[in-house]
Amino acid sequence: xxxxxxxxxxxxxxxxGAERDVFVPTQVDGVSKxxxxxxxxxxxxxxxxxxxPPKDLxxxxxxxxxxxxxxxxGSYRIHEYDESREQLVFGIRPCDMRSIVCLDEVFLTKxxxxxxxxxxxxxxxxxxxxxxxxxxTCFCASMDVDPQLAPNADVMLQDCGDVYNVIxxxxxxxxxxxxxxxxxxxxxxxPVTCEQSLAVSMEGVVDKLEGMxxxxxxxxxxxxxxxxxxxxxxxxxxxCFDISQDMRRxxxxxxRCWDSCMFSEYTMMAGGHNPRPExxxxxxxxxxxKLNFFERRYGMSLCVGCGRCVEKCPVALxxxxxxxxxxxxx
Amino acid sequence: MTAQDTIRARARELLENGEVTTxxxxxxxxxxxxxxxxxxxxASDADKLVCNEYCVNTLAKYARDVVTRGKVGMVVRxxxxxGIVRLIxxxxxxxxxxxxxxxxxxxxxxxxxxELLKKCAECRHGDPVICDEMAGDAAGRxxxxxxxxxxxxxxxxxxxxxxxYFEGVYAKCIRxxxxxxxxxxxxxxxCFVDQRRENWVGKQNxxxxxxxxxxxxxxxxxxxxxxxxxxxRACPMGLPLMKLNRKVIKDxxxxxxxxxxxxxxxxxxxxxxxxxxxxxxxxx
Numbered sequence: 001x002x003x004x005x006x007x008x009x010x011x012x013x014x015x016x017g018a019e020r021d022v023f024v025p026t027q028v029d030g031v032s033k034x035x036x037x038x039x040x041x042x043x044x045x046x047x048x049x050x051x052x053p054p055k056d057l058x059x060x061x062x063x064x065x066x067x068x069x070x071x072x073x074g075s076y077r078i079h080e081y082d083e084s085r086e087q088l089v090f091g092i093r094p095c096d097m098r099s100i101v102c103l104d105e106v107f108l109t110k111x112x113x114x115x116x117x118x119x120x121x122x123x124x125x126x127x128x129x130x131x132x133x134x135x136x137t138c139f140c141a142s143m144d145v146d147p148q149l150a151p152n153a154d155v156m157l158q159d160c161g162d163v164y165n166v167i168x169x170x171x172x173x174x175x176x177x178x179x180x181x182x183x184x185x186x187x188x189x190x191p192v193t194c195e196q197s198l199a200v201s202m203e204g205v206v207d208k209l210e211g212m213x214x215x216x217x218x219x220x221x222x223x224x225x226x227x228x229x230x231x232x233x234x235x236x237x238x239x240c241f242d243i244s245q246d247m248r249r250x251x252x253x254x255x256r257c258w259d260s261c262m263f264s265e266y267t268m269m270a271g272g273h274n275p276r277p278e279x280x281x282x283x284x285x286x287x288x289x290k291l292n293f294f295e296r297r298y299g300m301s302l303c304v305g306c307g308r309c310v311e312k313c314p315v316a317l318x319x320x321x322x323x324x325x326x327x328x329x330x
Numbered sequence: 331m332t333a334q335d336t337i338r339a340r341a342r343e344l345l346e347n348g349e350v351t352t353x354x355x356x357x358x359x360x361x362x363x364x365x366x367x368x369x370x371x372x373a374s375d376a377d378k379l380v381c382n383e384y385c386v387n388t389l390a391k392y393a394r395d396v397v398t399r400g401k402v403g404m405v406v407r408x409x410x411x412x413g414i415v416r417l418i419x420x421x422x423x424x425x426x427x428x429x430x431x432x433x434x435x436x437x438x439x440x441x442x443x444x445e446l447l448k449k450c451a452e453c454r455h456g457d458p459v460i461c462d463e464m465a466g467d468a469a470g471r472x473x474x475x476x477x478x479x480x481x482x483x484x485x486x487x488x489x490x491x492x493x494x495y496f497e498g499v500y501a502k503c504i505r506x507x508x509x510x511x512x513x514x515x516x517x518x519x520x521c522f523v524d525q526r527r528e529n530w531v532g533k534q535n536x537x538x539x540x541x542x543x544x545x546x547x548x549x550x551x552x553x554x555x556x557x558x559x560x561x562x563r564a565c566p567m568g569l570p571l572m573k574l575n576r577k578v579i580k581d582x583x584x585x586x587x588x589x590x591x592x593x594x595x596x597x598x599x600x601x602x603x604x605x606x607x608x609x610x611x612x613x614x
Contacts, residue, residue, distance in 0.1 A: 244532070314387075318360055320360065
């Protein structure tokens with residue numbers, strides 16, 4: 001089936017309803033992100049990647065877990081939250097869909113199910129739009145992502161120039177596309193080939209990193225790192241969080257919020273010991289986690305090649321240069 | 331001989347002669363017109379150094395981290411040199427810890443648009459305020475006339491408008507702390523936001539906590555801010571952070587007389603850490 005680009009906005013307007021929230025890539029007050037679609041929203045499907053990744057749809061930066069108070073008899077009561085709603089994200093890119101594969105592994109597998117994530121995940125429908133062109137910093141093709149494919153999307157829209165190929169890929173996607181009947185027509189068109197100017201070779205990199213824990217490369221790299229959290233907060237796969245609480249006299253809220261392995265406080269232990277005291281250990285951990293540890297545990301890279309960190313790092317610390325440098329080591 | 335040639339030659343000599351242990355400058359990045367900070371220890375790396383109109387990073391903060399390895403050589407423009415003055419006057423480093431090669435700066439440009447960066451359009455001192463030698467000539471760029479233009483714009487808002495404006499600003503903040511981490515005035519050994527036991531600022535991301543973090547930082551660097559604009563440049567969300575820094579500087583100017591921080595090594599102690607019988611006491 002195909003969807004013409006002229007029909008895209010009429011379809012979208014038809015999709016927004018009271019029973020679920022629809023998120024689209026757009027500019028909110030100068031920040032490019034996935035935001036709730038309402039009457040005034042102007043979606044931007046031309047921009048390749050939003051500045052903010054879509055991960056907050058599944059894993060909000062701050063998420064209430066429960067609140068607690070003391071009743072008249074002096075005993076504690078716990079009130080649980082489930083703020084998850086039916087959500088449709090329209091226009092998510094293949095690299096970001098791959099990031100959801102990574103997040104699913106972390107939050108749903110190996111015997112640990114994160115209920116907050118699981119609830120949100122179950123209620124999320126993903127309509128992925130393939131990329132006809134790449135940003136300067138895009139290198140997903142080097143990270144095993146096809147810019148016109150996303151097997152875990154419910155619906156895949158391959159960019160074919162003037163039209164999209166519409167492919168329902170899951171039972172949820174079939175239900176979704178069935179409701180699009182007035183807007184789509186029969187046919188299949190050849191997708192546009194997405195050319196990426198940025199490419200790296202991951203060949204041998206995972207295994208090489210295994211023996212590089214004490215390599216001087218980490219000092220060279222970390223010396224210019226500011227240790228801010230930009231890369232981790234803009235990364236679609238970074239998923240570390242901290243649990244904290246807001247306390248008043250007899251009640252409080254327990255919440256979790258994004259945390260960053262770049263912060264010294266992240267690994268600070270009770271008693272004052274910090275196993276990653278300096279920038280070197282923190283930078284090494286971040287890149288090892290992206291390119292080696294995650295690969296070992298889940299059989300895939302934790303970098304999806306979206307290029308957000310490459311674009312936004314205040315000191316231009318570039319993961320693609322690290323990959324090249326590791327690959328070049330004899 | 332260009333300034334870049336001189337910098338490379340002098341960096342090589344300084345490292346070879348053992349006059350410095352490390353040398354800080356910039357190198358080319360992967361993309362066209364992109365540069366990135368470079369710290370070298372080996373004289374044979376000196377030819378990697380570049381100095382051009384795309385060297386966007388202010389380098390001073392690195393001196394703090396690298397000084398533990400020995401004497402630091404570095405390239406300084408106006409902003410970098412004022413950052414170094416700041417570090418010295420805050421007793422984070424000593425003057426003899428650094429060897430400074432000055433370059434005149436007419437402002438740096440965005441690598442994609444080719445336009446002068448905002449921080450450079452607002453810059454009042456393109457040439458180094460201290461250095462040990464110059465590579466090339468001073469730029470002698472004229473100062474922009476309106477230092478507080480943006481502040482006036484905010485002051486013209488009504489109180490509710492201003493309130494809404496800053497709520498919008500802080501709704502965008504993701505608390506990555508890039509503004510703090512890039513700032514040459516932010517050199518506390520332990521930042522108040524990392525003092526979790528005291529919990530000065532909550533970890534949840536919301537307007538109240540984001541604003542509390544940001545305004546506390548603004549007040550803490552108030553009379554020390556060198557107006558390099560790095561906080562605003564580094565911010566991935568595009569927050570107009572210099573409006574706040576300049577508002578405080580403008581208020582200090584109004585209360586205590588015109589000043590600019592970090593222009594000399596023998597500057598008077600900060601206005602907010604000293605006391606004078608003639609100080610304005612309008613709130614008492």
